[in-house]
Amino acid sequence: KKNPAISTSRIQRDQWRIVYHIMRRLSSFCDRLYVSPDFRKHSINGFVEPLLARHDKSQVEVYAYADLAAEDEVTLRYRQHADVWVAARGMTDAALAERIRADGIDILVDLGGHTANHRLGVFARKPAPVSVTWQYGFTIGVSAIDHHLTDWLAAPAGSEAFFLERPWRLDVPALVYRPSPEMGEVAPLPALERGYCTFGSFGRSIRIHYRVVRVWAAILRRLPEARLMIYSGDFREDAARKRVLEAFAGHGIAPERLEVGYCSPQWDTLRRMDICLDCFPYNSGITLVEGLCLGIPAVSMEERVTGNGGGAMMLRAIGHPEWVARTEEEYVEKAVAMAGDLPALARLRADLRQTLEQSPLMDEVGFARKVEGAYREMWRAWCRRVNPR
Secondary structure: OOOHHHHHHHHHHHHHHHHHHHHHHHOOOEEEEEEEOOOOOOOOHHHHHHHHHHOOOOOEEEEEEEOOOOOOHHHHHHHHHOOEEEEOOOOOHHHHHHHHHHHOOOEEEEOOOOOOOOOHHHHHOOOOOEEEEOOOOOOOOOOOOOEEEEEOOOOOOOOHHHOOOEEEEEOOOOOOOOOOOOOOOOOOOHHHHHOOOEEEEOOOHHHOOHHHHHHHHHHHHHOOOOEEEEEOHHHHOHHHHHHHHHHHHOOOOOHHHEEEEOOOOOHHHHHOOOEEEOOOOOOOOHHHHHHHHOOOOEEEEOOOOOOOOHHHHHHHHOOOHHHEEOOHHHHHHHHHHHHOOHHHHHHHHHHHHHHHHOOHHHOHHHHHHHHHHHHHHHHHHHHHHHOOO
């Protein structure tokens, strides 16, 4: 209102953008733009890289805007998956949004959520006709983002009120996994040699709250010989480790039954575990599926209306819904029963990687086609909105 000339110019530009994108749709071609600060060695690599690697380049042109302070060997792989690579470090949100508009991007995909160095300020400026968030368990809370790419377990029917975006549901699962080449092979079940079961978790310390401690302590009381390993980057400090030990001591669990620490890489530590205990209500993601790939079954719990996290969804996706509990009591019973049958646990250890490889959780091509189909429908829905005829 203060400057009619500028206002009119912007309206005209937006009208021409609509025409431009509709013409691109008529030519059956569509861009995807992925925005992330984590195109580097990061925990999300196992989920994001297989999608970018498997896009059908005859149908999709992939732009990657990378907000990186430094590149590494993983960045080099991401560069190979992108048709256009743009280093966004140092660009303001406004400048990056203008660059995206200038590139004529059709679909803008957020991979960062509210994690460190996110670029949600770019999405708030609506630089592309369609915007999507993926890889984040809950609503982003940015009204300019149109869709939340998820599945029917993470966002069941009736959960729409919990999202500011529109949940766009895929068949379970709403992700795909590619193991790290550094992982190595499955080891024999440690409990066969030790004679007792070792539970483990790689969950962040913020997820190990009083309810999780209460349930895990109940499992240890039921199995007096069992041990529990808790590893996370949060436990580099003695004070953090001490707090966990004190929390379990309050439930009668002696410190010698616990191993609390940090390690990197985590593969050999994972191999020392017999059963993974998933955190709740926000489940684990990459650490749980890495354990599955090393033959470690897991007990998880789903109890929220939405945003259950990855654990329960992944266990269902690989064909083991019986490992998913609905209550604390059921969680304890499932863990105790699993630990009580070491021969069955050894068989699971030997077969679990193959089970994972044959499941939808590692069907990279199938997942890429599924996501591309979702993008295509999102695009058609936008075209119908701007041109209802």
